[in-house]
Amino acid sequence: MDSSMHNPAATPEKSGLSVAMARNPIDVAITVIAMLLFGMYLIGAPEVYLHFDIYRSFMSTLPYMGLLALGATFIVTLGEIDLSFPSVMGVAAWVFATVFTMTGSIPISFLACIGTGMICGALNGLLITRIGVPSIVATIGTMFLWRGLVNVLAQGKGIPLVEMRDSVFYDVLVGRLFGQIPMQFVWFCLIAILMIAIYKRHVFGSHVLFVGDNKSSAQMMGIRVYRTRMTCYILMGAMSGLSAVFLLSEVTYFWPTTGDGFLLPALAAVFIGGTSVFGGRGSMYGTFVGILIIGSLEAGIVAMGVQGFYTQLIYGLTITVAVSIYALVMKK
Amino acid sequence: MDLSNSLLSLENIHMSFRRVDVLKGIDLTINRGEVVALVGDNGAGKSTIIKVMTGVHHPTKGKVYIKGEHVNMRSVQDSRTRGVETVYQERALADQQEIWRNVFAGREIRNRLGFMDVKRQRAEAAQLLRERMGFTSRAITTDSEVAGLSGGEKQGVAIARALFFEADLIILDEPTMGLSLKETDKVLKFVRNIREQGKSAILIDHNILHVYSVADRFVILDRGKIAGQFTKDQISREQLIDIMVDLHQTGQIKTH
Numbered sequence: 001m002d003s004s005m006h007n008p009a010a011t012p013e014k015s016g017l018s019v020a021m022a023r024n025p026i027d028v029a030i031t032v033i034a035m036l037l038f039g040m041y042l043i044g045a046p047e048v049y050l051h052f053d054i055y056r057s058f059m060s061t062l063p064y065m066g067l068l069a070l071g072a073t074f075i076v077t078l079g080e081i082d083l084s085f086p087s088v089m090g091v092a093a094w095v096f097a098t099v100f101t102m103t104g105s106i107p108i109s110f111l112a113c114i115g116t117g118m119i120c121g122a123l124n125g126l127l128i129t130r131i132g133v134p135s136i137v138a139t140i141g142t143m144f145l146w147r148g149l150v151n152v153l154a155q156g157k158g159i160p161l162v163e164m165r166d167s168v169f170y171d172v173l174v175g176r177l178f179g180q181i182p183m184q185f186v187w188f189c190l191i192a193i194l195m196i197a198i199y200k201r202h203v204f205g206s207h208v209l210f211v212g213d214n215k216s217s218a219q220m221m222g223i224r225v226y227r228t229r230m231t232c233y234i235l236m237g238a239m240s241g242l243s244a245v246f247l248l249s250e251v252t253y254f255w256p257t258t259g260d261g262f263l264l265p266a267l268a269a270v271f272i273g274g275t276s277v278f279g280g281r282g283s284m285y286g287t288f289v290g291i292l293i294i295g296s297l298e299a300g301i302v303a304m305g306v307q308g309f310y311t312q313l314i315y316g317l318t319i320t321v322a323v324s325i326y327a328l329v330m331k332k
Numbered sequence: 333m334d335l336s337n338s339l340l341s342l343e344n345i346h347m348s349f350r351r352v353d354v355l356k357g358i359d360l361t362i363n364r365g366e367v368v369a370l371v372g373d374n375g376a377g378k379s380t381i382i383k384v385m386t387g388v389h390h391p392t393k394g395k396v397y398i399k400g401e402h403v404n405m406r407s408v409q410d411s412r413t414r415g416v417e418t419v420y421q422e423r424a425l426a427d428q429q430e431i432w433r434n435v436f437a438g439r440e441i442r443n444r445l446g447f448m449d450v451k452r453q454r455a456e457a458a459q460l461l462r463e464r465m466g467f468t469s470r471a472i473t474t475d476s477e478v479a480g481l482s483g484g485e486k487q488g489v490a491i492a493r494a495l496f497f498e499a500d501l502i503i504l505d506e507p508t509m510g511l512s513l514k515e516t517d518k519v520l521k522f523v524r525n526i527r528e529q530g531k532s533a534i535l536i537d538h539n540i541l542h543v544y545s546v547a548d549r550f551v552i553l554d555r556g557k558i559a560g561q562f563t564k565d566q567i568s569r570e571q572l573i574d575i576m577v578d579l580h581q582t583g584q585i586k587t588h
Contacts, residue, residue: 023475
């Protein structure tokens with residue numbers, strides 16, 4: 001007779017903060033790093049960090065890179081990469097500006113812009129999943145392709161969008177809540193919460209983790225691998241479109257290089273958030289905190305009175321230390 | 333043929349690959365609540381039989397019946413929907429994900445928006461492992477990653493997964509290969525669990541010592557044919573080993 005069959009010790013389903021922390025060591029690590037950094041800012045530059053102005057500035061500039069990083073987290077979790085999203089953002093932005101110039105309607109331009117992003121994302125996805133080009137190679141190609149397309153379409157010229165300010169939708173997108181909080185940050189936070197929920201608790205998020213972990217196991221378990229991967233690329237495209245909408249609304253101007261410069265900060269936010277480049281493991285919450293860190297680092301360093309040319313050094317140090325901590329935590 | 337108690341039957345199955353006959357007229361019935369061991373040398377046709385049963389291969393000639401019904405399967409999915417699950421040692425689970433996620437992968441408990449009932453999945457997975465599979469280790473919870481499990485425990489989770497989704501027949505391909513003695517014992521215990529729950533299993537294993545303790549019936553394959561079938565009460569372990577040795581040396585089964 002197996003006496004261990006009745007073992008009450010295996011039963012307890014504990015809940016609470018301590019268990020949640022034990023389950024997600026990387027989420028704990030990233031939170032501590034963020035708190036240390038903001039503590040450092042507060043001590044280093046209290047005159048700046050005890051006032052709301054700096055936070056308002058973060059809130060109005062973070063969401064563009066942030067939305068891209070949220071989308072990229074799914075792709076990195078697949079064990080793949082997308083280098084073309086800044087260019088997709090550029091194409092979507094051109095469509096937004098052009099449709100707005102023609103129709104004067106923000107909702108129509110909004111839909112056209114998101115739709116364009118999704119189509120570009122779907123084309124990336126087809127190239128990778130159907131034709132079988134490795135994602136890094138495929139998106140180096142489409143990075144140039146989409147940017148080249150914007151340059152040709154826009155003929156190198158910008159498009160002013162000042163008339164957007166007359167619309168109610170302008171206030172919905174980038175107005176100031178209670179006259180203080182930039183609306184794009186409110187939207188960004190809502191979308192981030194939705195993405196965090198999807199990543200860990202939705203069937204889609206779970207399938208992305210399985211595909212990134214082991215494609216052939218996932219297939220054996222009846223997960224539709226092809227559909228899951230395509231959805232990730234289409235979602236990345238939608239996020240690029242959304243990011244373009246907010247950025248163009250904030251500055252009320254389209255220029256052909258829209259999106260340039262977001263690639264590395266967005267990917268840095270994903271990696272600093274603890275998502276593994278090998279796939280199958282990651283954290284959307286980590287990406288969210290990573291966005292706050294990456295988005296505030298430069299301003300934070302400058303405000304503390306450190307000379308400007310130290311920023312990259314500290315930037316690099318933070319990222320390197322963070323990813324080293326994760327590697328050690330994971331080895332354990 | 334009486335099919336009332338039969339779960340899966342093969343009738344005169346032939347299988348050829350590029351004119352090489354791998355299976356030459358296999359007649360085999362697996363009954364409900366029975367553990368059948370397929371034994372035989374490499375190349376005897378063990379894995380080809382499995383692939384015919386699970387729809388991976390379509391037989392050149394012959395018929396497959398599941399629960400008395402003639403089926404014409406074209407994919408693994410076809411056999412799975414009829415309650416036949418295969419557990420492969422290497423491809424059964426995703427290593428970096430939690431046990432509960434693995435148990436429910438592809439068949440999640442979800443609401444209409446696609447959000448999973450994580451709490452219920454955790455609880456059901458815990459109950460499944462504890463009560464049906466006899467997992468008692470304190471170190472293993474449903475939140476443990478599969479990577480932290482031993483080879484035998486992984487097999488256990490994979491079997492639990494199949495049982496949970498009401499598989500009637502679980503096919504285990506070399507489940508003890510590369511495992512230590514202690515781990516092998518665990519896997520064999522899991523196999524006994526399958527029978528205790530009234531389900532059937534097919535075991536493919538080279539090691540007769542392993543299969544003898546759990547199987548009810550032994551089907552000996554030789555070069556694409558069934559060379560002999562014995563139930564456990566017809567034959568002792570030593571006799572079974574003698575038969576296998578004779579078969580290997582002389583190419584035929586001596587009648588004892």
